[in-house]
Amino acid sequence: MTAESHMKNIKPFNGIDFPLWKEKVQDILKSLELDYVLHKDKPFSPSSDIEEFDEKMHGYQFKLEKWEKDNKFAKRIIKRSISEGIKGEFDDNEDTTASELFFLIELEHKRVSTRFLFTRLTTLRYDGYSGIVKHIRSMYDIAYELRSKFHNANYESLTHLFFYLYTSSTLAEEGIMT
Numbered sequence: 001m002t003a004e005s006h007m008k009n010i011k012p013f014n015g016i017d018f019p020l021w022k023e024k025v026q027d028i029l030k031s032l033e034l035d036y037v038l039h040k041d042k043p044f045s046p047s048s049d050i051e052e053f054d055e056k057m058h059g060y061q062f063k064l065e066k067w068e069k070d071n072k073f074a075k076r077i078i079k080r081s082i083s084e085g086i087k088g089e090f091d092d093n094e095d096t097t098a099s100e101l102f103f104l105i106e107l108e109h110k111r112v113s114t115r116f117l118f119t120r121l122t123t124l125r126y127d128g129y130s131g132i133v134k135h136i137r138s139m140y141d142i143a144y145e146l147r148s149k150f151h152n153a154n155y156e157s158l159t160h161l162f163f164y165l166y167t168s169s170t171l172a173e174e175g176i177m178t
Contacts, residue, residue, distance in 0.1 A: 001028040009024070009076060010024045010025065010028065010081050011167060012081055012082060013081055013082050013083060013086070013105070014083040014085060014086060015083075015085075015109065015112060018105075018106070018109040018113075021081065022102075022106070023079075025077065025078060025081050025102075026038070028077060028081075029074055029077065032073075032077075033164070034070050034073060034098075035073045035074075036070070037067065037070050037071045037074045037098045037099060038074070038099045038102055039099070040066075040067075042064070042067055042071075043067055044060075045057070045060050045064075046060055052073070058098050071097055071098050074098035075096070075098045075101055078098060078101055078102060078105070079101070080125065082105070089108060090104055090105065090108070091136055091151040099111055100149070110128070113149075114146065117142055117145055117146050117149075118146070120142050121139065121142045121143060121146070124138065124139055124142070
């Protein structure tokens with residue numbers, strides 16, 4: 001099966017449902033036997049002081065060419081699986097590996113989703129009709145989701161994260177801080 005036929009089965013990532021997108025992209029890379037570039041670094045050249053240097057260098061050249069070709073192909077698959085609307089957020093640097101690109105996308109998704117959760121938590125107001133238990137439960141669910149993103153986070157680190165995600169100008173725009 002070609003990459004083209006695999007790509008038809010994936011909805012371009014638009015910032016929503018990252019876990020599903022990640023799983024599908026990893027499945028495509030695995031079926032094309034390219035998933036190793038996400039887990040293995042670029043091969044290192046052998047040191048010149050070892051025995052059988054020429055033989056090791058030949059093996060290194062072969063591994064390097066294969067890794068570079070597969071990395072380039074994996075990057076192309078990842079880039080093609082991202083919607084045009086968010087593609088510009090990620091540098092199209094030639095030196096960026098597929099693994100780094102994948103990590104950058106995941107990091108950006110975590111940043112955006114965390115900011116969204118903080119916004120929901122800080123702007124959620126009781127409407128007076130649906131019941132206080134339901135309101136408290138929804139706030140608890142948001143806090144739990146935030147806590148699950150930062151397993152060992154304490155109150156102070158979450159506060160620092162909050163202010164990192166929201167610059168004072170953003171807070172002023174949203175009416176949280178004047």
